[in-house]
Amino acid sequence: MISIKNLVKHYNNHIALDHINLNVGKGVILGLLGPNGAGKTTLVSILNGLIDFQEGAIEIFGLPLSQELKAIRKRSSFIPQSLALYDNLTVLENLRFFAGIQKIRGKALRHNVDYAVSVGQLQPLLDHKAGILSGGQKRRLNIAIGLLNNPELLYFDEPTAGIDPESRTSILETIRSFKNDGKTVIYTSHYMPEIEKICDQVAILDRGRIIRHGLLEAMLHEEKTDSVIIELRHSHEAQLQTLAREYTMVKVIDAATVMMDGPDATQLGAILAALEAEQIDIKQIRYGTTNLEALFIQLTTQGNCDV
Amino acid sequence: MFKAMLLKEFILLLRDKYALAALFIMPSIFILIMSIALKDTFGSDRALLSYAVIDQDNTAESAKLRTFLLSNGRLKEHKAPITNAAQRQEVLNGTLHFIVSIPPGFAQDLVTEHSAALLQLDVASDVKQEMLTLVQAELSMDIIRLRMEKIQKELAPFLPEVAQKLEAMTSKRDNLIQVRFNAMGINKKPTSTQQSVPSWIVFGMFFVIIPMSTVFISERKQNTLMRMSAMNISVPVLFAGKLAPYIIINQIQVWLMIGVGIFLVPLFGGDALTLGDSISGLFMVSLGLSLAAIGTSILIAVTADTVEQATTIGGIINILMGAIGGVMVPKFYMSQSMQQLTNISPMSWGLEGFLDIFLRGQGAGAVITESLTLAGFGAGLLLAAGMILNAKMKRGI
Numbered sequence: 001m002i003s004i005k006n007l008v009k010h011y012n013n014h015i016a017l018d019h020i021n022l023n024v025g026k027g028v029i030l031g032l033l034g035p036n037g038a039g040k041t042t043l044v045s046i047l048n049g050l051i052d053f054q055e056g057a058i059e060i061f062g063l064p065l066s067q068e069l070k071a072i073r074k075r076s077s078f079i080p081q082s083l084a085l086y087d088n089l090t091v092l093e094n095l096r097f098f099a100g101i102q103k104i105r106g107k108a109l110r111h112n113v114d115y116a117v118s119v120g121q122l123q124p125l126l127d128h129k130a131g132i133l134s135g136g137q138k139r140r141l142n143i144a145i146g147l148l149n150n151p152e153l154l155y156f157d158e159p160t161a162g163i164d165p166e167s168r169t170s171i172l173e174t175i176r177s178f179k180n181d182g183k184t185v186i187y188t189s190h191y192m193p194e195i196e197k198i199c200d201q202v203a204i205l206d207r208g209r210i211i212r213h214g215l216l217e218a219m220l221h222e223e224k225t226d227s228v229i230i231e232l233r234h235s236h237e238a239q240l241q242t243l244a245r246e247y248t249m250v251k252v253i254d255a256a257t258v259m260m261d262g263p264d265a266t267q268l269g270a271i272l273a274a275l276e277a278e279q280i281d282i283k284q285i286r287y288g289t290t291n292l293e294a295l296f297i298q299l300t301t302q303g304n305c306d307v
Numbered sequence: 308m309f310k311a312m313l314l315k316e317f318i319l320l321l322r323d324k325y326a327l328a329a330l331f332i333m334p335s336i337f338i339l340i341m342s343i344a345l346k347d348t349f350g351s352d353r354a355l356l357s358y359a360v361i362d363q364d365n366t367a368e369s370a371k372l373r374t375f376l377l378s379n380g381r382l383k384e385h386k387a388p389i390t391n392a393a394q395r396q397e398v399l400n401g402t403l404h405f406i407v408s409i410p411p412g413f414a415q416d417l418v419t420e421h422s423a424a425l426l427q428l429d430v431a432s433d434v435k436q437e438m439l440t441l442v443q444a445e446l447s448m449d450i451i452r453l454r455m456e457k458i459q460k461e462l463a464p465f466l467p468e469v470a471q472k473l474e475a476m477t478s479k480r481d482n483l484i485q486v487r488f489n490a491m492g493i494n495k496k497p498t499s500t501q502q503s504v505p506s507w508i509v510f511g512m513f514f515v516i517i518p519m520s521t522v523f524i525s526e527r528k529q530n531t532l533m534r535m536s537a538m539n540i541s542v543p544v545l546f547a548g549k550l551a552p553y554i555i556i557n558q559i560q561v562w563l564m565i566g567v568g569i570f571l572v573p574l575f576g577g578d579a580l581t582l583g584d585s586i587s588g589l590f591m592v593s594l595g596l597s598l599a600a601i602g603t604s605i606l607i608a609v610t611a612d613t614v615e616q617a618t619t620i621g622g623i624i625n626i627l628m629g630a631i632g633g634v635m636v637p638k639f640y641m642s643q644s645m646q647q648l649t650n651i652s653p654m655s656w657g658l659e660g661f662l663d664i665f666l667r668g669q670g671a672g673a674v675i676t677e678s679l680t681l682a683g684f685g686a687g688l689l690l691a692a693g694m695i696l697n698a699k700m701k702r703g704i
Contacts, residue, residue, distance in 0.1 A: 074539070098534075099311075
């Protein structure tokens with residue numbers, strides 16, 4: 001489906017993508033991870049033909065991107081993180097406009113709009129102006145617009161940013177369902193649990209290079225360590241940062257998660273006591289495994305990560 | 308594809324009441340106000356200047372001078388007596404433009420070789436030079452007429468035929484000169500409506516900057532343009548999709564403003580607009596103006612970072628182009644150097660084109676230069692905007 005060979009992209013003297021090699025098969029949901037500036041957006045923009053590149057070769061659907069961009073775009077769709085729609089048009093007007101500019105007419109127009117409406121669960125909202133929809137409804141419309149050409153390949157950039165948990169679950173289930181339709185999905189997100197929930201494969205980018213790519217399950221299994229992960233019930237970022245300064249083996253993964261590399265019982269006891277002294281509720285303690293956040297922290301070389 | 312773009316732009320515009328007001332209501336109101344406000348400046352016979360006479364001679368001649376002045380429709384006499392210097396000062400600071408003082412001995416001095424002035428003229432400080440010249444000419448002519456009458460009376464006993472001829476000639480004052488305004492026909496005057504409608508059409512057409520840049524910047528900021536680009540919409544197609552609806556919107560503006568000039572202005576006491584003979588010329592100029600206005604709008608929309616920036620910059624550019632281009636102050640009121648400066652404003656090019664048709668009765672051939680210059684200007688701006696937008700999109704801005 002997607003074949004990238006030795007892709008190089010640089011902006012003046014700054015290398016954004018450094019000899020990227022990546023293959024993604026049909027029907028795969030690939031999570032694209034990386035710290036800020038790792039090159040995720042640049043890679044997705046290149047795959048959509050929005051920016052050019054200096055070296056390498058890309059084939060999508062077996063077609064060379066440089067020569068067959070228009071044909072590739074007709075079969076793929078990019079759903080940006082921002083709500084790329086018109087607030088002053090109704091839901092139906094938005095769908096008809098974006099279908100119209102893709103020259104989708106007649107029966108195909110009706111069929112594809114119905115499909116997008118159905119997947120986006122937008123039927124009761126068709127006559128509502130997009131501007132008055134809730135955040136979750138707008139996200140669903142944003143995705144529905146991307147389905148109008150019934151694409152075989154979809155690029156999602158943070159599709160659940162800033163929405164409530166219920167809408168997030170609904171959107172994730174929708175994206176997961178694309179796999180059953182044989183669609184391929186490239187999914188970039190900062191929410192690791194989302195990636196764990198819906199992706200088959202993960203590619204981790206760091207400083208313009210792919211430092212790990214493979215099946216998510218196998219990746220987590222291979223990385224099995226003697227680390228301990230403590231998940232808190234609520235966010236306590238300041239206290240966790242203090243803890244990390246006191247105990248060098250403690251790494252803060254996010255505002256409610258810390259990881260320790262092979263602590264002995266005394267150290268673990270001291271850390272738990274410190275948390276108790278701060279009256280911090282612990283949700284769970286996991287030993288001998290890792291999760292995507294932890295793996296991500298381990299693999300990326302930057303201390304300040306997108307988690 | 309164009310149908311979808313056209314429909315989208317129209318729906319967005321129709322739902323934006325502020326844009327509708329800026330595009331259609333504001334220029335209509337301008338036309339109405341300016342046509343009525345400037346009505347007297349351009350064509351009417353209403354009195355423009357008010358004056359008072361202080362007659363210290365009280366003779367038949369001084370009374371005649373007053374009668375002559377009264378017969379000039381441009382002058383209106385203030386009847387209240389002015390008896391002292393304070394009153395004189397007060398009226399000149401207030402309602403009057405001139406005070407004509409007829410000194411004692413005026414009648415006697417008319418036909419004597421008298422080196423001193425026959426009359427004294429006090430002038431209010433806000434009177435324009437051309438108005439002062441008009442009054443001076445009127446008074447000079449009246450004095451010469453009085454002198455002729457006196458001479459004619461003195462000649463009558465000796466040369467009755469010559470005296471009769473002289474009387475006939477001096478008494479005939481009106482219709483000595485036939486006035487023909489350029490391209491308007493004998494006794495057809497250019498009206499304030501003929502001047503105002505073209506000006507405010509041009510100004511209104513450039514107001515597409517506001518709705519156009521608002522929509523365009525929103526599209527850019529929300530990545531709608533990027534999404535459209537990923538849907539195989541190229542920058543030229545994108546621009547064409549903006550051009551087509553806004554050219555139609557501009558044409559609607561032109562004909563609405565013409566309708567206001569023809570039908571609405573007369574209802575409020577103004578003169579009705581008369582359409583020139585060249586609809587094709589009108590269409591050529593308005594098409595050129597559309598391209599210039601849309602090119603300006605898109606360039607602003609592409610370079611500005613926010614809607615607020617675009618509307619502020621757009622508004623300022625519009626007002627500056629209007630002021631320089633002779634929209635707000637007619638070109639013929641400006642000094643020579645300012646008239647030269649108007650040539651840098653595309654509004655001036657469009658205005659000259661419209662005036663050629665509305666005011667000077669010319670055809671399509673006369674407006675080819677203006678139309679092509681405007682179209683070239685618009686195309687140049689669109690090209691620059693396209694290059695900037697391409698570069699920005701490549702950088703992901």
